[in-house]
Amino acid sequence: MKRFAAVIADNKRYVFLFLLFPAIFGITSAVTHYSIPEEMVAGSVVANLATDLGLDLNTLTKRRIRLDVISNRKYLDINKETGDLYIAQKIDREYLCNIKTSSCFLKMDVTVDNPERIFNIELEILDINDNAPHFRRDTMHLDISESTPVGERFSLNNAVDPDFGSNSIKTYYLTESEHFDIDIQSGRDGSKFTNLVLKKPLDREKQATHNMILTAVDGGVPARSGTASIIVRVLDVNDNAPKFYKDSYTINLTENSPIGSLVLKLNASDLDEGSNSDIVYAFSLYTSEKTQQTFSLNPENGEIRIKEIVSYEDFKIYDMEVIATDKGANPLSGHCKLTILINDMNDNHPEISIKSFSSPVKEDVPVNTVIAVVSVSDKDSGENGQVVIHISDDLPFALKESSDNYYELFVSEPLDREKVPEYDITITVTDRGNPPLSDNETITLELLDINDNVPQFPQTFYTIPVMENNAPGALLSSLTAIDPDLHENQYLVYFIIEKEIVNTSMSMLFSINPENGNLYALKTFDYEIEKEFLFHIEARDSGVPPLSSNVTVHIIIMDQNDNTPLIVSPWRAHGSVVEEKIPRSTDKGTLIAKVIAIDSDSVHNSRITYQFLHNTDATLFSLDQYNGEIRTMRMFSYRDSRHQQLVVIAKDNGEPALSATVTVKLSTVETALKTYADMTEVPLGYDIFSDLNLYLVIGLGSVSFLLLITLLVTIVLKCQKTKPSKAAPPCRNSVISSERNSTIADSTLVSNDAYWYSLFLAETRKGKLVVRQPVPKGARYIVSSLPRSTGLTETSDSAASTLQASTTTSSSSS
Numbered sequence: 001m002k003r004f005a006a007v008i009a010d011n012k013r014y015v016f017l018f019l020l021f022p023a024i025f026g027i028t029s030a031v032t033h034y035s036i037p038e039e040m041v042a043g044s045v046v047a048n049l050a051t052d053l054g055l056d057l058n059t060l061t062k063r064r065i066r067l068d069v070i071s072n073r074k075y076l077d078i079n080k081e082t083g084d085l086y087i088a089q090k091i092d093r094e095y096l097c098n099i100k101t102s103s104c105f106l107k108m109d110v111t112v113d114n115p116e117r118i119f120n121i122e123l124e125i126l127d128i129n130d131n132a133p134h135f136r137r138d139t140m141h142l143d144i145s146e147s148t149p150v151g152e153r154f155s156l157n158n159a160v161d162p163d164f165g166s167n168s169i170k171t172y173y174l175t176e177s178e179h180f181d182i183d184i185q186s187g188r189d190g191s192k193f194t195n196l197v198l199k200k201p202l203d204r205e206k207q208a209t210h211n212m213i214l215t216a217v218d219g220g221v222p223a224r225s226g227t228a229s230i231i232v233r234v235l236d237v238n239d240n241a242p243k244f245y246k247d248s249y250t251i252n253l254t255e256n257s258p259i260g261s262l263v264l265k266l267n268a269s270d271l272d273e274g275s276n277s278d279i280v281y282a283f284s285l286y287t288s289e290k291t292q293q294t295f296s297l298n299p300e301n302g303e304i305r306i307k308e309i310v311s312y313e314d315f316k317i318y319d320m321e322v323i324a325t326d327k328g329a330n331p332l333s334g335h336c337k338l339t340i341l342i343n344d345m346n347d348n349h350p351e352i353s354i355k356s357f358s359s360p361v362k363e364d365v366p367v368n369t370v371i372a373v374v375s376v377s378d379k380d381s382g383e384n385g386q387v388v389i390h391i392s393d394d395l396p397f398a399l400k401e402s403s404d405n406y407y408e409l410f411v412s413e414p415l416d417r418e419k420v421p422e423y424d425i426t427i428t429v430t431d432r433g434n435p436p437l438s439d440n441e442t443i444t445l446e447l448l449d450i451n452d453n454v455p456q457f458p459q460t461f462y463t464i465p466v467m468e469n470n471a472p473g474a475l476l477s478s479l480t481a482i483d484p485d486l487h488e489n490q491y492l493v494y495f496i497i498e499k500e501i502v503n504t505s506m507s508m509l510f511s512i513n514p515e516n517g518n519l520y521a522l523k524t525f526d527y528e529i530e531k532e533f534l535f536h537i538e539a540r541d542s543g544v545p546p547l548s549s550n551v552t553v554h555i556i557i558m559d560q561n562d563n564t565p566l567i568v569s570p571w572r573a574h575g576s577v578v579e580e581k582i583p584r585s586t587d588k589g590t591l592i593a594k595v596i597a598i599d600s601d602s603v604h605n606s607r608i609t610y611q612f613l614h615n616t617d618a619t620l621f622s623l624d625q626y627n628g629e630i631r632t633m634r635m636f637s638y639r640d641s642r643h644q645q646l647v648v649i650a651k652d653n654g655e656p657a658l659s660a661t662v663t664v665k666l667s668t669v670e671t672a673l674k675t676y677a678d679m680t681e682v683p684l685g686y687d688i689f690s691d692l693n694l695y696l697v698i699g700l701g702s703v704s705f706l707l708l709i710t711l712l713v714t715i716v717l718k719c720q721k722t723k724p725s726k727a728a729p730p731c732r733n734s735v736i737s738s739e740r741n742s743t744i745a746d747s748t749l750v751s752n753d754a755y756w757y758s759l760f761l762a763e764t765r766k767g768k769l770v771v772r773q774p775v776p777k778g779a780r781y782i783v784s785s786l787p788r789s790t791g792l793t794e795t796s797d798s799a800a801s802t803l804q805a806s807t808t809t810s811s812s813s814s
Contacts, residue, residue, distance in 0.1 A: 050083025129220025159216030238328030346433025451543025561654020
């Protein structure tokens with residue numbers, strides 16, 4: 001607005017000068033001149049036309065004052081009320097006068113009616129600096145070869161300014177540049193133009209593009225300017241050879257890297273551009289064929305890759321030279337050397353080689369004997385090639401190094417084929433790589449047998465029970481020894497160590513199979529005659545020298561229930577019926593009779609129990625099942641029969657049980673008879689040599705005579721032997737037998753085989769009662785003879801005569 005106010009003030013000054021000019025000089029003209037600057041704001045008053053033309057202000061409307069339209073535009077108009085000529089539309093001098101001239105006029109006619117008159121008006125448009133210089137192109141591109149000489153000129157597009165005179169372009173300015181400057185020239189019309197001048201040689205490799213700003217400045221006040229960019233692209237020439245980042249490379253490459261792996265990407269650079277900078281890579285003639293077979297080189301991008309498996313053991317270092325050549329008209333090239341160092345990796349397993357090996361060997365091979373020599377190797381290097389060799393600690397062998405990478409395998413502990421017949425020896429070698437690799441080799445050492453083991457029986461003492469009445473040739477047991485040796489060293493022969501007993505030998509009683517140790521009985525055994533045998537059996541191998549061992553065999557004859565109980569009391573001469581007379585006045589609990597039976601079987605089978613098989617009156621008599629005593633359960637009454645019959649069965653404890661019976665017929669008499677309970681011990685009386693006692697005495701004498709004869713014959717036979725047989729201790733090698741001894745003395749039956757400790761009562765034909773009672777601990781017996789009487793008398797201890805008999809036993813100690 002300030003600018004516009006200044007312009008209007010100037011315009012008024014210009015108008016004023018033009019209007020006063022004719023008056024001062026007294027000149028009359030038909031044309032009215034006005035001068036105004038361009039770009040006045042619409043509505044600005046140029047002059048008071050009514051006054052200047054001498055028109056009545058009040059008649060302007062009536063006279064229809066009007067102004068011509070120029071080029072369909074109405075730049076000016078007349079205010080009919082005030083008579084002012086004002087700007088109707090902004091006037092642009094450059095638009096109206098597009099040709100640069102010193103003056104620009106706008107001619108118009110003012111017409112009024114009544115009377116009609118025409119006034120000529122000439123409006124001069126004065127130029128102001130309203131346009132800034134501008135270039136037809138904002139950016140100017142120049143291509144200049146880097147080989148262009150200094151001083152070369154290059155035309156630039158000139159700037160344009162529509163203003164005239166001093167408002168037009170006055171000069172040009174170029175931003176500071178090391179290589180370029182401008183040269184300003186003036187045309188005949190006063191226009192200014194400029195050239196770009198090269199003042200320093202170009203180097204595209206240093207600066208490929210130069211950017212500058214060209215400024216055009218006019219001479220107006222204030223001055224206006226316009227700018228344009230100058231871009232100079234330096235054209236390349238092939239003046240630079242390709243160059244590698246480094247002249248030499250040292251690369252560490254791990255062996256066995258995968259084929260196709262990138263080793264190195266060479267990046268040669270060429271400062272040129274275009275084809276001058278396109279590089280092709282190739283191996284030089286100094287690169288060996290082996291290297292070129294192992295590695296590939298991409299000619300386009302310079303990548304070196306693995307073409308074949310790289311092994312440290314084959315080549316440790318690869319040298320190569322690579323040439324980089326550009327594609328310029330006159331190609332240039334650069335060189336680079338590469339050294340590829342192959343790093344060893346632990347890719348080779350250690351190897352074991354058996355140089356010598358002795359197998360089989362005898363099991364008694366001495367300790368420290370070398371049985372094998374092995375060598376180890378590893379193709380790797382460093383720690384990867386260092387190996388450790390070992391075997392299991394559980395084996396009786398050890399390794400020691402004999403020389404470089406050679407080891408001896410020797411026996412470190414005594415060997416025993418019977419414990420381990422052969423050894424699988426695994427030799428393991430491990431390197432020190434990470435991760436470690438290992439290899440192993442297994443050798444089998446076979447041991448040869450020697451006769452170093454004595455045959456062994458599973459037991460040192462065998463107790464074999466044999467049931468009596470066995471069949472001759474019966475298998476008693478299998479006595480098998482074990483010899484852990486092999487072949488003839490383990491073939492065993494069995495035999496009985498001979499020994500004579502009582503005019504016989506063990507080979508007459510037993511036999512053994514020499515091959516399998518089966519023991520057989522050659523005769524039938526009777527428990528009541530022989531109860532046990534003790535002898536030795538030897539097992540001998542077939543080695544050289546032979547080894548043997550023996551075992552003690554204890555044969556125990558087992559009793560069978562093969563003997564029927566024998567009833568010895570009450571005694572009966574003929575048949576199994578005993579007749580007895582008892583007084584009817586017998587009290588309750590009176591001992592009527594005692595049944596005694598003996599059994600020659602063993603203790604278990606000879607246990608005898610007594611039962612009534614028949615009892616005429618079950619309420620009258622009772623029977624003790626263990627001692628056989630028959631007693632009255634009550635007194636006789638007049639209703640009881642005078643004759644009672646009792647049948648008693650004596651049964652042993654065998655399976656099946658055997659038994660014997662006796663029938664006791666009782667007759668009651670009115671005469672007073674002494675009962676068994678009232679009998680007292682009296683001296684042995686008359687009739688001591690009754691029929692029964694006589695038989696017993698004769699039998700005892702016969703047995704004693706035969707025993708004496710047998711002892712005499714045995715003594716004579718032993719004295720006649722020239723070389724007494726070497727007998728084992730009597731406690732282990734004697735035939736043990738026992739016989740039941742029965743002795744008749746003083747009408748008394750004495751037996752050492754009685755099971756019960758109670759009395760046994762024997763009755764003689766003359767009415768004598770003999771009572772046997774064992775002394776405590778069973779070593780001796782007291783035999784008492786009691787006279788029978790029909791009346792009840794008190795027992796007199798002083799009248800009893802006592803016999804003492806010692807028991808005869810046969811025992812063996814083991």
